[in-house]
Each structure stands twice: as C-alpha cells, then as structure tokens.
Amino acid sequence: MNGLFSLYNFQAGSVLFLISGLLASGFLGFVRRKRIAGAGVYLLLLLWAVAHWLFSGSLESAAATGDLKLFWRQVAMPASASCPVFFFLFALRYALAGNFPARNWISLLFALPGITLFLAITNERFHGLWSEILLKPETGRLFFEPGPWFWVHVVYSSVLLFAGALLIIKRALRVSRNAVPQFFVLLAGALAPLVVTFLSFLRGTIGQAPDWMPLAFLFSAGMLTVGVTRLGILDLVPVARSLLVETMPDGVLVVDPRGGIADLNPAMASILGREREEIYGMMIEDAFRDWWGISDFFEGDGEGLAEVERVFPDGRKVPYEVKVSTLRDRRAKGRPVLMGKLFVFRDASLRRKVEEQLREAAAVDPLTGLMNIRAAYGLLEKLVMGKRSDGTIFSLALLDLDHFKRINDTLGHRAGDDFLEKFAALVRKSSVPGQVSARYGGDEFLIVFSDYSKREAEILLLGLLEEVRLSIRADPGRRIPTGFSAGLVDTEEFPILSELTVEKLLEVADERLYQAKAAGRNRICADSPIGTGSKL
Structure with a gap:
C-alpha cells in the first residue's frame, strides 16, 4: 500500500482536479434523478465525460513517473475526445427541439475521436498524435510535442465547440432573451470551452499539462445543469413539442x-x-x-x-x-x-361559411329561394320593435296566386312548382330597396316594404301584378289566367302602438286577401271595406 501511495503526490493542482471531478459526479447524479429526456441525455453524457476527464487529469497530475502520467493521459482520451461531440449534440438537440434528425448519423461524429483514441493508445508505435513525449524535471510534467493527427483533433474539436456555441446562443436569443437569467446561463455555458480553447491556442499550451479544458467543460456543464434543473431551459420546449x-x-x-x-x-x-x-x-x-x-x-x-x-x-x-x-x-x-x-x-372561415349556409338554409324556402315563414316572422318582430322605438313605418302584403289549384290539377305538380319558381324569380327581379319577400306557405307569399307607406306599396304591387300577367304563362295556350290577389296593410293603421303586433298585421292582411279573392281575384285590397280595392 505504501508503494502505491509513493507513486502519487497530490498537490494543489491534482486536488483541484479531484474535487472538480467529484463536483461533476454530483451534477451527473443530480441531473440523472431529474429524468430529463431530449437534450438532457446528452448533458448526462457530457457530465460523465467531464468527470472521467477530471479524475484522470487529477491522477496524471499526481503521478510520480512519466509512464504513469502517460497512462492516465491515455485513460482520459475517451473523455477528452468525446466531450466536444457531446457538447455539440446537446446544443443541436436543444436548438432543434422537435426537428432533431434521425440518430443514425450520430455515430459518424465519433469517427475522428475514435481515430484519436486509437492513435493515443498506439502512440509509441505510430507517433500520430504526439511525435515526442518528454518529462520535464523542473516541473514534473509531461511535454507533448504535437503530431500530425493532433491538429486534426484540435480543429475538429474546435469546429464542434464553435458550432455548438452558435446553436445555443442562437436558441437563447430566440427563446430566452426576455428571461435574463436563462440567457446569461446559456451564454456562459456555450462560450466557456470555446474561450479556453482560444486562449490555450494563443499561449501555445493547447493539449499541455496542466490542461484547463476539463475545468472549462465542467463550468459549461454546470451552467447548463443550473439552466436545466433550476431555470427550466429544457422544460418548456419538449412539453410543447410533444403536442x-x-x-x-x-x-x-x-x-x-x-x-x-x-x-x-x-x-x-x-x-x-x-x-x-x-x-x-x-x-x-x-x-x-x-x-x-x-x-x-x-x-x-x-x-x-x-x-x-x-x-x-x-x-x-x-x-x-x-x-x-x-x-x-x-x-x-x-x-x-x-x-x-x-x-x-x-x-x-370555412366553419363560419358552413354555419352561414346552414342559417341561410334554415331561413330560405328551398323551392323558391325566398325567405321562409319562420325567418319572415322573426323579421316582422324586429320591424314592429323598430316602429315602436323609432317610428319607422312599413307595409305588409299577403299574396295568393290565382287559379293555382287548377294549374296543379290540370298540368301536374311539376308545372305548379315551375310556376312558383317563375313567380319567385319575378318577385326578386322587381324588388326595391327595403323589400323582403317570403313564401308564406303553398301558393301564398308575403312581401314586406320597409319605409314604404301603404299607398306606395300598392303602386309597387300593381306593377308586379302587371308583370305576372304579361310574363308568366301557366300553359302554352293561356287557358289558365295568371295573376294574384293581395291584402295590404301598413303600420300607420295602428295609431295605438300597443295594438301593433305581428299577429294583428297578418290578421288584417289575411282578411283583406280573402276580400280581394271574393271580389273576383286579380286585385289588391288595401282597405276594408272592399270597394276600395285596386284591380287591373
């Protein structure tokens, strides 16, 4: 046992690396208990590699012989070569979130680190990673003369670190710039390894003992651990992306x-x-x-x-x-x-359009395309309320097509439907502003003239009656006369507004309609008694 301890001399540097390795292990256990998926998996792998690197670095620093120092440097190589890869994968997974590509290409990222590890183990034979290794007596440290592959390893690692830092910073600017703690934690975690690499390159100490890169990765992984476990930088995006x-x-x-x-x-x-x-x-x-x-x-x-x-x-x-x-x-x-x-x-938009079509279908008579009685009744209620509130007048006419039963009985129901369609088309064609037309039922129609007095509405109805007589034929030989009878009423006939109701308007109009039919059809009755009815 004494012989074993005599091979190691733990001083300040080696103790620092040992404590840092324990800290990295603590971070690793803490994150593992959180069971964080996605980018958290690569953070776990990064922490494992950092802990491995730090423990190996501590033993390399404390080792008393050159061969033992080289052994621990070679033991550290799997971690030191893979840390940049895990850092890049964390950054890529965090930045792309739900867009992270398939994993079958990830093994390619470890191709160059695998070669680096092989050359480190076989360096005594090939001298690909280090062309010469010397133990400096004055410092007790190994000096590694870079070999040809060493610079390939440095460039590759630097590219991964730069790309990872860029991805993290870009994502931080998009997601966390309104949350200052998150932003600076991500910024510090992204830049630490890159900054230490750059400074080591400027000083010419890159890859030499003491190697501060594992401490830089520890700082980076620590910042990311704080961000993941305390600031929730990975919590929001995966939950949202799952939906x-x-x-x-x-x-x-x-x-x-x-x-x-x-x-x-x-x-x-x-x-x-x-x-x-x-x-x-x-x-x-x-x-x-x-x-x-x-x-x-x-x-x-x-x-x-x-x-x-x-x-x-x-x-x-x-x-x-x-x-x-x-x-x-x-x-x-x-x-x-x-x-x-x-x-x-x-x-x-489509749902509203469909709803509008359904409302229209519920309010429109399918045969004539005019408003149906239910919709017309609702409109009349609004007009009555308008008359009571602001005095707006309107006239209402009930129309019954003359001899329609004869058309059905003689020519058939298809001819009757055709006649109804033609009449409805003529009503729409002759409509004036403020006019609403509806099919009241069977061969009866209702026409409302908003803001028209009874006398003005009567003139319009007489024009419509003339158009029907001249334009619509029930049969080719005109054996069946065409026309309509109508009863007309307006709101001015109800000086006491409390007596003005939809039911009363329809009742008066219906009474006058039957008076018009009793007087010989083909006329408009706008008053009771019948003698004042208008006839073409």
Missing part, C-alpha cells in the same frame, strides 16, 4: 410565463405573416397588434376554446378558433409550477 406537428395546418404557439413567444410551427408563422425566426422571442402584444379579442387569452389563467379575429389593413377579417392549454410542471412539489401556455389556432 406539435410541424406539418399540421393549425397554427401552434407556445408562450412563456413572461409573455414571450418561445416556440411556434410554420403554420403559425404563416398566420402571423412573418418569418419564423423573426417571431421567436417577441412579446405577444407586438406579434398580435392587429388582432381583435385575443389579449384576454394571453393574460388570463383559464383554458378553453374561443374565437378571435385578425383584422387586415384593408379591413378584411379572418376568424380563428383558438384553443388554450396551460403547461405546468407536475414534478414540482406542492402546487404545479406554471411553465407557459399552448395556443392552437384554427382558421374558422
């Missing part, structure tokens, strides 16, 4: 608790009319300036389904159905911690 499909037509938006846009899919970028990269990190009030009715969804704590509208500069409005879901960290002790909100935007 998000990049190709889905619905827009998906993830908003962090501070109101910044943390993530979105291409459809959402298209809805907002901006480039996706431009939207990352924007505050919601900036991204949704031209939207109506949406601020409550971002500010409230509730979940649910609602509808909002985007108003375009040309006045055009596009409705969107928005589903709001709250993202919470269920692993937190006590009350779940709010992580953000997930919004799913669906274009509601």
Whole structure:
C-alpha cells in the first residue's frame, strides 16, 4: 500500500482536479434523478465525460513517473475526445427541439475521436498524435510535442465547440432573451470551452499539462445543469413539442410565463405573416397588434376554446378558433409550477361559411329561394320593435296566386312548382330597396316594404301584378289566367302602438286577401271595406 501511495503526490493542482471531478459526479447524479429526456441525455453524457476527464487529469497530475502520467493521459482520451461531440449534440438537440434528425448519423461524429483514441493508445508505435513525449524535471510534467493527427483533433474539436456555441446562443436569443437569467446561463455555458480553447491556442499550451479544458467543460456543464434543473431551459420546449406537428395546418404557439413567444410551427408563422425566426422571442402584444379579442387569452389563467379575429389593413377579417392549454410542471412539489401556455389556432372561415349556409338554409324556402315563414316572422318582430322605438313605418302584403289549384290539377305538380319558381324569380327581379319577400306557405307569399307607406306599396304591387300577367304563362295556350290577389296593410293603421303586433298585421292582411279573392281575384285590397280595392 505504501508503494502505491509513493507513486502519487497530490498537490494543489491534482486536488483541484479531484474535487472538480467529484463536483461533476454530483451534477451527473443530480441531473440523472431529474429524468430529463431530449437534450438532457446528452448533458448526462457530457457530465460523465467531464468527470472521467477530471479524475484522470487529477491522477496524471499526481503521478510520480512519466509512464504513469502517460497512462492516465491515455485513460482520459475517451473523455477528452468525446466531450466536444457531446457538447455539440446537446446544443443541436436543444436548438432543434422537435426537428432533431434521425440518430443514425450520430455515430459518424465519433469517427475522428475514435481515430484519436486509437492513435493515443498506439502512440509509441505510430507517433500520430504526439511525435515526442518528454518529462520535464523542473516541473514534473509531461511535454507533448504535437503530431500530425493532433491538429486534426484540435480543429475538429474546435469546429464542434464553435458550432455548438452558435446553436445555443442562437436558441437563447430566440427563446430566452426576455428571461435574463436563462440567457446569461446559456451564454456562459456555450462560450466557456470555446474561450479556453482560444486562449490555450494563443499561449501555445493547447493539449499541455496542466490542461484547463476539463475545468472549462465542467463550468459549461454546470451552467447548463443550473439552466436545466433550476431555470427550466429544457422544460418548456419538449412539453410543447410533444403536442406539435410541424406539418399540421393549425397554427401552434407556445408562450412563456413572461409573455414571450418561445416556440411556434410554420403554420403559425404563416398566420402571423412573418418569418419564423423573426417571431421567436417577441412579446405577444407586438406579434398580435392587429388582432381583435385575443389579449384576454394571453393574460388570463383559464383554458378553453374561443374565437378571435385578425383584422387586415384593408379591413378584411379572418376568424380563428383558438384553443388554450396551460403547461405546468407536475414534478414540482406542492402546487404545479406554471411553465407557459399552448395556443392552437384554427382558421374558422370555412366553419363560419358552413354555419352561414346552414342559417341561410334554415331561413330560405328551398323551392323558391325566398325567405321562409319562420325567418319572415322573426323579421316582422324586429320591424314592429323598430316602429315602436323609432317610428319607422312599413307595409305588409299577403299574396295568393290565382287559379293555382287548377294549374296543379290540370298540368301536374311539376308545372305548379315551375310556376312558383317563375313567380319567385319575378318577385326578386322587381324588388326595391327595403323589400323582403317570403313564401308564406303553398301558393301564398308575403312581401314586406320597409319605409314604404301603404299607398306606395300598392303602386309597387300593381306593377308586379302587371308583370305576372304579361310574363308568366301557366300553359302554352293561356287557358289558365295568371295573376294574384293581395291584402295590404301598413303600420300607420295602428295609431295605438300597443295594438301593433305581428299577429294583428297578418290578421288584417289575411282578411283583406280573402276580400280581394271574393271580389273576383286579380286585385289588391288595401282597405276594408272592399270597394276600395285596386284591380287591373
């Protein structure tokens, strides 16, 4: 045992590396207990490599002989060669989130580190990694003269570190620039290995003992560990991405608790009319300036389904159905911690169009295309209320097609339907502003003239009666005369407004209609007694 201890002399540097290795192991155990998926897996591998490198570096520094120092340098090579790869994979997984490509290419990243490890182990034979290794008596450290492969290893590692740092910083600018602690933790974690590599290169000490790179990676991994476990830099994106499909037509938006846009899919970028990269990190009030009715969804704590509208500069409005879901960290002790909100935007234009068509179908008579009686009755109720509130007058006429039963009995129901369609087309053609026409039932029709007195409406009806007589033929030989009888009433006949009701208007119009038919048809009865009826 004494012989074993005599081979190692632990001084300040070796103790520092040993303590740092224990710290890295602590980080490793802490992150492992969190069971973090995605980029967290590569953070675990990075921490393992850093701990391995630090422990080996501690023993190399404490070793008393050159051969023993070289042995521990070779033991450290799997970790030192793979740390840049794990760092890059963490950065790539974090930056791309749900877009992370298939993993079958990852093994290619370890091709050059594998060669580096092989050359380190066989250096005595090939001298590919180090052309010469010397033990300096004055410092007790090994000096490694770089071989041809050494610079390949340095360049490859530097490229991975630079690319990883760039990915992390780019993602930090998009996701965390509104959260200062997250941003600086990511920035420090991204830059530490790159800065130490650059300084070592300038000083000409790259790859020489003492090698400060494992401490730089420890600092980087420590910052990322704090970000992952305390600041939640990996929590929000994976939860949102699990509900998000990049190709889905619905827009998906993830908003962090501070109101910044943390993530979105291409459809959402298209809805907002901006480039996706431009939207990352924007505050919601900036991204949704031209939207109506949406601020409550971002500010409230509730979940649910609602509808909002985007108003375009040309006045055009596009409705969107928005589903709001709250993202919470269920692993937190006590009350779940709010992580953000997930919004799913669906274009509601088609649904509105269908609803409008359904409403129209419910309000329109399918044969004639005119309003049906249910819709007409609702309109009359509104007009009566308008008369009571602001005095707007209107006239109402009930029409019954003359000899329609004869058309059906003689020519058949198809001819009767054809006659109804022609009459409805003529009514629409001769309509004036403020006129609403409806099929009252069978061969009866209702026409409302808004803002027209009874006498003005009577003139219009007489013109329609003449058009029917001249334009519509029930049969080629004109054996069946065409025309209609009508009863006409207006609101001015009800000086006491409390007596003005839809039922009373229809009752008076119906009474006058039958008076017109009793007087010989083909006429309009606008008054009782019948003698004042108008006839062509």
